[in-house]
């Protein structure tokens with residue numbers, strides 16, 4: 618029987634390892650192929666881009682742009698809304714592109730470009746970062762439901778592992 622127990626333990630370890638892989642940090646290319654620009658499609662371009670992505674702690678934002686044409690600054694919410702780019706929390710290295718920024722905490726980050734007029738023209742990005750967790754990656758969800766659905770997925774995964782372990786013990 619001990620051999621069979623070992624099989625079930627192996628089963629659990631493999632499952633756990635495959636779940637851990639989903640927590641690896643991911644590079645996100647800001648604006649995808651368009652990169653970091655004054656959006657030509659209107660002010661919602663970067664919020665539309667961000668709304669399709671789940672940002673996790675320690676993921677990296679990659680800002681691609683023509684060196685010298687743009688910069689990357691992090692602002693607080695008030696200065697971001699007013700495009701007060703001189704009150705930045707961080708002036709990220711502007712040359713050469715790309716600028717890489719590690720999302721080193723949970724919560725909301727605000728980014729824009731410090732070149733005059735660019736913020737007001739819509740070159741601004743809000744990123745909402747959630748904690749790294751073993752939850753499986755999921756599609757876009759409303760902010761109010763994301764926490765509970767994360768827990769739900771965790772429970773489903775945990776039960777799947779338990780059932781698999783029991784099944785292995787029964788079958789052999």
Ligand SMILES: [Cu+2]
Pocket residue numbers: 654655686687688730731732735740
């Ligand atoms: Cu710019």
